[in-house]
């Protein structure tokens with residue numbers, strides 16, 4: 187979004203590096219490449235923002251990879267998720283058109299594997315500073331002096347309330 | 352720092368350093384009482400805190416497993432974290448957003464004023480508002496609550512401008528309300544810089560917390576020993592049935608037994624009930640102080656819900672203090688509305704990460720994406736209202752043990768018909784306010800994990816109706832006290848912390864008086 191700049195707290199680690207080309211999958215540590223591509227298609231189907239570049243969804247999958255490396259139970263759930271979405275139709279999930287992908291996901295909404303993928307996509311996608319920038323969330327502010335002089339009350343399309351209200 | 356011996360039976364042991372425990376520690380030590388404060392979490396400082404929603408959540412929250420049952424949506428949306436509080440020195444006062452309202456007289460006489468509501472187990476408080484008011488005054492002064500003690504209100508921010516425009520158009524009354532956040536420097540703490548990150552620790556320190564106010568002052572008396580990373584796992588008693596000490600586990604995993612003259616639980620409701628239930632013995636087979644089976648029962652969590660609306664033009668709700676707005680028109684009990692009790696409509700904002708997570712936790716697809724993309728154009732409000740105490744809504748122990756050998760707690764909550772009527776009424780009011788300000792779309796978002804945990808060790812005039820007397824002392828154990836929200840006889844509508852602090856100051860007066868008289 188123009189006119190704003192999103193900031194992550196400078197104390198936090200920088201975003202995960204992700205390559206622009208197909209070699210991005212080389213950064214995976216645990217997840218199988220096919221699994222990663224399928225999860226990528228799932229993340230994009232769950233939260234389809236046409237204006238966002240592919241790399242933000244790739245970073246989500248790289249977070250899944252870290253989760254899987256950290257927790258065998260999570261790794262198991264991701265594997266189960268991919269097996270189920272791939273078995274649902276005569277084509278692998280990531281080759282399906284959007285409406286079919288949506289139908290497949292709708293059919294498994296109550297499963298624990300779906301829940302993990304859906305919640306984790308929300309957790310990581312909307313925590314990505316590039317997404318913040320795109321949607322107008324400026325983020326960390328104390329290191330910039332807060333918003334006291336940077337627009338905390340700059341809304342000008344409604345009348346100002348009386349002073350001291 | 353002062354240190355006390357483990358077998359020093361002259362100390363008061365307080366479990367938990369949040370709103371209740373941290374305040375009580377200060378109020379007792381300044382009256383000359385020796386206190387050991389056990390806190391499960393670490394002692395962090397402003398340096399450690401981050402301006403990051405998930406980073407702060409993971410740093411501060413109580414993340415130990417709990418389970419949930421009942422028809423509340425939280426059991427589906429957040430089955431392992433149904434209640435939301437912190438595990439750190441300062442407790443959830445490192446995280447809270449500072450709204451400070453007082454209970455009103457009718458709320459403290461809920462059974463008398465609301466009548467006999469089928470399925471609800473209302474009681475009147477064993478103390479009156481008149482008795483509590485002097486302590487509210489003291490609490491507001493120490494916390495620096497805006498619009499008290501000569502402090503101005505906080506200024507209107509963008510999100511408030513929306514609330515104000517909508518409320519005024521409907522003939523309702525909105526103001527920026529009262530918060531324990533400095534609009535100007537007060538009590539050695541700076542004015543807010545409107546950073547919007549009180550909920551991740553507050554690096555600036557303009558908001559009151561026990562971490563930045565009560566605990567340093569208690570330490571300065573030379574009467575407090577603070578033991579962080581010390582998890583209480585059992586309360587012990589002597590043959591006469593008086594509390595005699597607390598078993599706790601330190602950071603290295605070593606178990607200790609601290610002897611005590613009196614024990615105070617202030618672990619934020621769920622933990623306090625859990626510890627009492629777990630501390631069962633031959634003398635107290637159902638759990639400590641639980642002869643009437645009321646420990647854990649009548650659990651309350653307020654009617655909490657949010658509305659998020661999308662406007663044509665930008666709001667930028669993330670800029671500035673989070674909850675600086677209130678609409679007071681629905682606070683009083685009004686039977687004409689068709690339900691008992693009242694509610695506050697308060698301003699609320701969240702950053703993009705948590706707005707996305709809490710908007711509607713199972714929601715996905717193009718419709719969700721279309722809403723969240725408009726984040727900069729979203730305004731928000733939160734409702735805090737009174738829920739009905741019910742005998743079946745309770746904290747119990749499960750068969751699963753945690754890392755310390757204490758059974759994991761289950762929280763059961765079914766909504767009472769009165770709760771649902773208030774929810775529906777509240778959503779309509781909130782949506783109407785936003786629509787009157789020009790909202791294009793309003794989303795009725797569900798409750799998030801319980802942030803106002805109350806009532807599960809309640810005060811009662813008669814021992815058979817609750818667990819504690821009007822001073823927060825167990826009916827059955829004369830030197831066992833509770834200083835957290837679980838002591839509330841009923842929930843009232845407003846955010847609970849100011850009342851928790853006022854009750855803790857009153858309790859300190861009582862305890863110190865009893866000690867001076869040789870009765871404790």
Ligand SMILES: Cc1cc2nc3c(=O)[nH]c(=O)nc-3n(C[C@H](O)[C@H](O)[C@H](O)COP(=O)(O)OP(=O)(O)OC[C@H]3O[C@@H](n4cnc5c(N)ncnc54)[C@H](O)[C@@H]3O)c2cc1C
Pocket residue numbers: 366367368369370371372389390391392435436437438439440441442443444446447448449450451550581582583584617618619620622623626674801802803804834835836837846847848849851
């Ligand atoms: C997001 C959010 C926003 C909020 N905003 C507001 C607001 O604007 N206004 C308001 O009035 N209230 C607000 N609250 C609620 C407020 O934080 C609580 O009411 C208040 O902090 C409760 O005080 P307490 O002393 O009961 O518990 P806490 O402040 O949670 O402190 C309990 C402490 O006990 C410790 N503990 C627990 N068990 C043990 C054990 N076994 N051994 C050792 N230590 C233990 C915990 O680690 C914790 O530090 C908010 C809460 C949340 C989650």
